[in-house]
Amino acid sequence: MPELPEMERYRNILGKNLTGKIITGVEVNREKSINIPVQEFIDQVANRTVVAVKRRAKHLIFELDSGNSLLLHLMLGGWMFLGNEEESPDRTKQVILSFGEVNLYFIGLRLGYLHLLEPGQLQEKLAGYGPEPLAIGLDEFKARIRMKKGTLKSLFVDQSFIAGIGNCYSDEICFKARLNTAKKSASLTETQVTSLFSAMKPVLLNALEIGGYMDDPLFPGDTKTGQYNDHTLVYDRENQPCKRCGTAITKIKVSSKKSFVCPNCQED
Incomplete structure (x- = not known):
């Protein structure tokens, strides 16, 4: 399971590549990987702009210009790949976010999830976590x-x-x-x-x-x-x-x- 160094590396790379980019397409192949009905998820995520990519604990947070956020936890076996369709791994993708010709593939989300949350829901979801080890005194x-x-x-x-x-x-x-x-x-x-x-x-x-x-x-x-x-x-x-x-x-x-x-x- 990815821990802080892995998720922080992902945050750094995805933040540089996706911040300010519009989500031009959304594909959901496994409804259990998200938290709301598929069409509602697509409607609320498609055509939104990623304004920031942040990390909290082992989660990534994709902040959208709608004020909502996508909260990712890869759990055991989950991973991501950023590339075009020809470059993507020959694996089942549970969720795909498109940014023009480049896609962010979420793979192996059998235990993990990508949830769309309002600000209050996000705060509630992360409320029980302790301080960050890189910030604690x-x-x-x-x-x-x-x-x-x-x-x-x-x-x-x-x-x-x-x-x-x-x-x-x-x-x-x-x-x-x-x-x-x-x-x-x-x-x-x-x-x-x-x-x-x-x-x-x-x-x-x-x-x-x-x-x-x-x-x-x-x-x-x-x-x-x-x-x-x-x-x-x-x-x-x-x-x-x-x-x-x-x-x-x-x-x-x-x-x-x-x-x-x-x-x-x-x-x-």
């Missing part, structure tokens, strides 16, 4: 973490605690902070809390710069998307040597989720 981070008692893994994937981090980057952040993902947040010292905070932003920004870990290209000739797969610290590196100490990375189960850790240099 140390004092607020400390205050929020002291309110939690679960494992670090469960803490970082909890979108009400902090928004945009999931399975991959929770492992990466904990590794950089030298803390096991199974460690209880209530047991952390002040120094360890600071270490977690200090690890969080560099890990996310580095992944964003490298291209994120999702494999599917966003546009024709896109060779950068997914390059973080070759740079992960521990995630999905079971039995490979730790990049700090050489010990084999192990896969464990934490809070019912898989997690990758170095058993030697991440403190329990």
Whole structure:
């Protein structure tokens, strides 16, 4: 599932390419991927201008000149492709937005969605999310973490605690902070809390710069998307040597989720 670095990369690219562009056509091939009847969705989205592309947590928000927004969550298996019909992947597209000869294809939206929301609906939908990890300060981070008692893994994937981090980057952040993902947040010292905070932003920004870990290209000739797969610290590196100490990375189960850790240099 795409996390903050992936969605922020998508936001950057789509914002540059689509802001100010008119949606000249709308095609819906799966009604369950949207939230209102198909014809109503088409009528309200077609011929609208994209005035901004924003991100909140793992969502993208396409703001329209009508005042409404398209809220996208790719969930597991969802992805996008920006290109013309000849360049598009040979995959079923649940929704297609056309911008003249260029189309934005929404693919794999079996669990994900593209919902058209009024401002109040959008605010309500996003109300339960915690602060953005790239914007939160140390004092607020400390205050929020002291309110939690679960494992670090469960803490970082909890979108009400902090928004945009999931399975991959929770492992990466904990590794950089030298803390096991199974460690209880209530047991952390002040120094360890600071270490977690200090690890969080560099890990996310580095992944964003490298291209994120999702494999599917966003546009024709896109060779950068997914390059973080070759740079992960521990995630999905079971039995490979730790990049700090050489010990084999192990896969464990934490809070019912898989997690990758170095058993030697991440403190329990």
